[in-house]
Every structure is written in C-alpha cells, then in structure tokens.
Amino acid sequence: MTSTVPNTQKMSLLSRRELLDRAARITALAAWPGCAAADDYPSRPIKLVIPYTAGAAGDQIGRPWADRMASLLGPIYVENIGGAGGAIGSAAVAQSAPDGYSLLLGNGSTQVLIPLSSMQPAYDTVRDFRAIYRLITSTLAFAVHPSLPVKDLRELVAFARANPGRLSYGTPGVGTGNHLVGEMFRLQSGLAADVVHVPYRGMSAATNDLVSGQISAVIAVVSSQILELHLAGKLRLIAVTSEQRLRGAPGIPTVSESGMPGLRYAGWFGLFAPRATPDTIVEQISTATRTAMADPQLQESYRSQGLEPDIDSGPDKFQRLVEDELARLAPIVKSIGLKRE
Known part of the structure; x- marks a missing residue:
C-alpha cells in the first residue's frame, strides 16, 4: 500500500506566543462572572477541560468521571480544547482563575513530555499546576x-x-x-x-x-x-x-x-488545577474523586476499555509521581532530540 501523507505533516507548529494568545482567548470566553469563596465551593458548575478533540481517549476517561461526580460534587461540564498535542487546552487551564472551577484532565504528555520537549513551553507543570488525583493508568x-x-x-x-x-x-x-x-x-x-x-x-x-x-x-x-x-x-x-x-x-x-x-511505556490521566487553587478545594475534589473511583461500575467502565483505575491516589502522591516523571524522562527526551518549537 502506498501511503499519502496528509497536509497535517506540513503544518508548522504553533509558537509559544500563539499558544498563549489562543489559551487567553479561550479562558476569557469561558470565564464565569464572580468568584465564590473556598468555603462555598462548589456554588456553580465546574468545567473539566479535556485538551484533545472530542471522541479521543480523553473523553472516555473524563466524561464518565464527570458523570459520576455530579452526585458527589455537583454538575461538571466537559470542554474539549484540542491542538498542539494538548498544550492549548492545558495552557488555558493554567491561566484560569485558581478557584476550582476550571480543571484539567492532564496526562504524561501534557504535564511531562510537552514541557520537557518544548523550546519555549507555554506553561511549567510544577509552577503552574497542582496535581489532584490520578484517575487511570493506560x-x-x-x-x-x-x-x-x-x-x-x-x-x-x-x-x-x-x-x-x-x-x-x-x-x-x-x-x-x-x-x-x-x-x-x-x-x-x-x-x-x-x-x-x-x-x-x-x-x-x-x-x-x-x-x-x-x-x-x-x-x-x-x-x-x-x-x-x-x-x-x-x-x-x-x-x-x-x-x-x-x-x-x-x-x-x-x-x-x-x-x-x-x-515499554505506562501512561496515565489525572486531574490538575491552577497552582494557586486553595488546599481546601483541592482536598474536596480529591476526596470526592476517591469516593467515585471506589464505585465498581465506574471501575468496570474503565477496565473494559483497557484502562486501570487508580483507587488510591491523592494530591501529594500524584504530585510526587509527576515530579519524578519530569526528572526521569528529562535525560531521555534530551538524548533522542525530542524537541519542538
């Protein structure tokens, strides 16, 4: 079979400025007037950004979680913001208000490899995000x-x-x-x-x-x-x-x-919030998620897709995992020249 390489290969990668500009526009359009105090959280629907186009694996992980969380934390709506391998949607959440109403379904690519491989990364995982809960390994x-x-x-x-x-x-x-x-x-x-x-x-x-x-x-x-x-x-x-x-x-x-x-490569998907999100909100999301992940029906929905649910995660444990991955993969990314503009 003779393959025809599509035009996507010829598209130049987005610059850091373009990423930031697009993320800022998305954040501004999605902003909800007002900012509730942490002790009133949540007082309105929460947005979960999946940084990929609709129908990809992120939907099959994030949407079942959002559905299960409705009875535990209140309504959560999903917004797909694809592009640049997940960097555009991730940057949008990094720039969102740290009030617990904008969350990211991040993974090893968005939180580890993209920051390590970008010449001018649009965000810094440790500086701009805090980990909440790893949902699954993949x-x-x-x-x-x-x-x-x-x-x-x-x-x-x-x-x-x-x-x-x-x-x-x-x-x-x-x-x-x-x-x-x-x-x-x-x-x-x-x-x-x-x-x-x-x-x-x-x-x-x-x-x-x-x-x-x-x-x-x-x-x-x-x-x-x-x-x-x-x-x-x-x-x-x-x-x-x-x-x-x-x-x-x-x-x-x-x-x-x-x-x-x-x-051999083990992937994962998990929840992240902007870095300055209050501890009480992060713990509230984490605790509710732990309850959701103990649901046998939710576990089976993930396992039927070849995914393994994590029933024992949390903010500190997940944060250490992300930082360990950054340290472990940095020399590998450098050695194979995996760099992007």
Missing part, C-alpha cells in the same frame, strides 16, 4: 492499516526496511507520549530515516486517516474505540506497550514479547 498500542502485511513489530520493522519511506505513523502531536514511543521505535529498530511521523491535532483524526488508508500506522492510547476498530477489522493492533497483555484483548502481544522491551 497503555499505548501500535496499530496498522489492515492492508499492511504485518502482524507484529518484527514484521513491521521488516516491512519498513524493505519499503523505505512508505511507513508513516500518526500521533496526537509532537512531544506526546505517543511520539516519544514512536521515536524510540525508530531509533531502536535502526529505522530513523525510513519512518515518517505525522502529527495531528488529536487522535481521532489520526485514527480516521489510518482507517481510510491515508497513513500506515498510529501509536494510540488503548481505548474502547481502538479495540472496537480492531475487532471489526478496520485496523490491526500488533503490540501494546504495557508489561502485561490486556485483559480486554489478550491476543495482542506486548512490545517485550515482540523483542523490543525498550518500548
């Missing part, structure tokens, strides 16, 4: 178009070597965890010059282009949508980056079983 998967004659990573490497320049893979953006795994794959397989990275504004567009044959592969967060497309034969999952096979799709080998243990 895994990434290598998926290919069904016409590609490969069933595992070894065959994917062999195909790329035999067809230089024909293998293109999509991700939700430069500097995301998906991109990090893709770059490690290119280097560890010796295919750095033979595989084309195609960054998108979100995973939904990348997945659509894979299904239609515009690109050869994607590296995507495992979700119910990805699993359904795999079962329907519209794409083929050939490896997952977790240490163990998925309970929901046990036939898919891990990257270690495929001979590339260096590609």
Whole structure:
C-alpha cells in the first residue's frame, strides 16, 4: 500500500506566543462572572477541560468521571480544547482563575513530555499546576492499516526496511507520549530515516486517516474505540506497550514479547488545577474523586476499555509521581532530540 501523507505533516507548529494568545482567548470566553469563596465551593458548575478533540481517549476517561461526580460534587461540564498535542487546552487551564472551577484532565504528555520537549513551553507543570488525583493508568498500542502485511513489530520493522519511506505513523502531536514511543521505535529498530511521523491535532483524526488508508500506522492510547476498530477489522493492533497483555484483548502481544522491551511505556490521566487553587478545594475534589473511583461500575467502565483505575491516589502522591516523571524522562527526551518549537 502506498501511503499519502496528509497536509497535517506540513503544518508548522504553533509558537509559544500563539499558544498563549489562543489559551487567553479561550479562558476569557469561558470565564464565569464572580468568584465564590473556598468555603462555598462548589456554588456553580465546574468545567473539566479535556485538551484533545472530542471522541479521543480523553473523553472516555473524563466524561464518565464527570458523570459520576455530579452526585458527589455537583454538575461538571466537559470542554474539549484540542491542538498542539494538548498544550492549548492545558495552557488555558493554567491561566484560569485558581478557584476550582476550571480543571484539567492532564496526562504524561501534557504535564511531562510537552514541557520537557518544548523550546519555549507555554506553561511549567510544577509552577503552574497542582496535581489532584490520578484517575487511570493506560497503555499505548501500535496499530496498522489492515492492508499492511504485518502482524507484529518484527514484521513491521521488516516491512519498513524493505519499503523505505512508505511507513508513516500518526500521533496526537509532537512531544506526546505517543511520539516519544514512536521515536524510540525508530531509533531502536535502526529505522530513523525510513519512518515518517505525522502529527495531528488529536487522535481521532489520526485514527480516521489510518482507517481510510491515508497513513500506515498510529501509536494510540488503548481505548474502547481502538479495540472496537480492531475487532471489526478496520485496523490491526500488533503490540501494546504495557508489561502485561490486556485483559480486554489478550491476543495482542506486548512490545517485550515482540523483542523490543525498550518500548515499554505506562501512561496515565489525572486531574490538575491552577497552582494557586486553595488546599481546601483541592482536598474536596480529591476526596470526592476517591469516593467515585471506589464505585465498581465506574471501575468496570474503565477496565473494559483497557484502562486501570487508580483507587488510591491523592494530591501529594500524584504530585510526587509527576515530579519524578519530569526528572526521569528529562535525560531521555534530551538524548533522542525530542524537541519542538
């Protein structure tokens, strides 16, 4: 199959000024008049920003949480703000009023890799955010178009070597965890010059282009949508980056079983607030979330998508995890040259 690389590859990345300007406009438009005192919280609906386009994995994590929290904390509405691998939506929350009414569903890409890989990051994770609760851990998967004659990573490497320049893979953006795994794959397989990275504004567009044959592969967060497309034969999952096979799709080998243990990658999604948000509000959100995550029905809704719910998180524990990830991945990002404007 001959892949056609879409125009998204040719789009220049947004500058830091553009990111900040767009985030400021979004924040201004979404602002709610007035600011309730912490002891009255919450006195109005809370906004959860998912920094990706609608329909991606973030929706399948954030929206069930928001629905379950309605009876515990009050109404929560979701706003999808996609673009720049999640940086635009994240920057919008970083600049929001620290009153508990604007929360971010962040992940390892938005909170760790984008700040580390950006030449001029639009926000600083430690300076601009405080962690509240890690909701789930996730895994990434290598998926290919069904016409590609490969069933595992070894065959994917062999195909790329035999067809230089024909293998293109999509991700939700430069500097995301998906991109990090893709770059490690290119280097560890010796295919750095033979595989084309195609960054998108979100995973939904990348997945659509894979299904239609515009690109050869994607590296995507495992979700119910990805699993359904795999079962329907519209794409083929050939490896997952977790240490163990998925309970929901046990036939898919891990990257270690495929001979590339260096590609193991555990992702996560969790809640963040602007840094100056009062402790009492952060603890209130965390406590309500812990109650929600103990719900067997919510747990099963996540596990059915290949996600593992975290029932024992909290602000301090999650903050330490994020800061440890920043320290651990900084030298890796630097060594592979994963930089963006």
